[in-house]
Amino acid sequence: MDSPFPLRKIIHVDMDAFYASVEQHDNPELKGKAIAVGGGHRGVVSAASYEARKFGVRSAMPSKTAKEKCPHLIFVPPRFARYKEISKKIREIFYEYTDLVEPLSLDEAYLDVTENKKGIKSANQIAKEIRQKIFEQTGLTASAGIAINKFLAKVASDINKPNGQKTIHPDKMESFLEELPVEKFYGVGKVTANKMFTFGIFKGKDLKKRTLEDLTRLFGKSGGYYYNVVRGIHHSEVKPHRIQKSVAVERTFLEDLSDEQQIDEKLTSLSEELHQRLQKNNIMGRSLTLKIKYKDFSLFTRSITKEEYFNSPEQYFTTSKKLWELRPYDKAVRLLGLSLSHLNTEEKKQISVQLKIQFEEFED
Secondary structure, three states: OOOOOOOOOEEEEEEOOOOHHHHHHHOOHHOOOOOEEOOOOEEEEEEEHHHHHHEEEEEEHHHHHHHHOOOOEEEEEEOOHHHHHHHHHHHHHOOOOOEEEEEEEOEEEEOOOOOOOOOOOOOOHHHHHHHHHHHHHHHHOOEEEEEOOOOHHHHHOOOOOOOOOOOOOOOHHHHHHHEHHHHHHHOOHHHHHHHHOOOOOOOOHHHHHOOOOHHHHHOOHHHHHHHHHOOOOOOOOOOOOOOOOEEEEEEEEEEOOOOOOHHHHHHHHHHHHHHHHHOOOOOOOEEEEEEEEEEEOOOEEEEEOOOOOOHHHHHHHHHHHHHOOOOOOOOEEEEEEEEEEEEEEHHHHHOOOOOOOOOOOOOO
């Protein structure tokens, strides 16, 4: 495959149902059972075991909904210190092979192994070794995707889950992307996928037929991203010290909301989810932003910045309610979102250097 850019060997490693798997590993009585980490009264699910997923239980789902879908679901309180401890062991394994590691969260990361510490030419072999070492040292399974860029590696890691891996060879990249359902494209959410369906875009080959101008008209700035990735173009490098500047959660509702009690319930759920995401990555922030999109698609955002860090879902909810009271309209709401910025990660900024290596070999 000809390319004006140096081809890289990228691995995306993703732990299988990480939180839930840790709980099942540490408590053998939970093995083989449908469990949800988090939840509880008016809470949301942080993670679900594969046994629970068979019933439609998913992360960020309200615990009440999860229990309705799976009546025998077992809720387990999260133990973030334990998850962080295991995550550290996993990252130590990554660093045996390369220093170009970009963690996305406690349970997944990108690795650039174009040039690696062990001199192994096959990225596929490196992924196998890493997954085996993770299992031997933690008792947990991981899945991996191997490709020439981060986008493809991320998509590939989901294909043979759990406990599997998938290599997308450069020569097969074009045909793979053409047959890939658009909802499987990383960065295409449920709402966008449904919008694509209305335009007759169901697979990569349908997306590929659209011009850049057409996609930009339909999807705004994201149109350029879709135009490139369906052609295998994604030049984002693995950033070893990626600094996260904000954490956000939001929900688009099937029916517009106008009832104050419904708004309170949604803000409570978003506050719980935001808190869990922050705890998952050991992040705190000082500036909370409320985002409201109305029925007519008009947008309102307002922020509050504090001297000290927010540290509980109750604080997020109370503050978001104050921001809600500042809204300019009483129109029906189609989307609510909360985001936290001025994070403690900004205190730990480091300079990262990305190696530029010519691609040598890419094995299946």
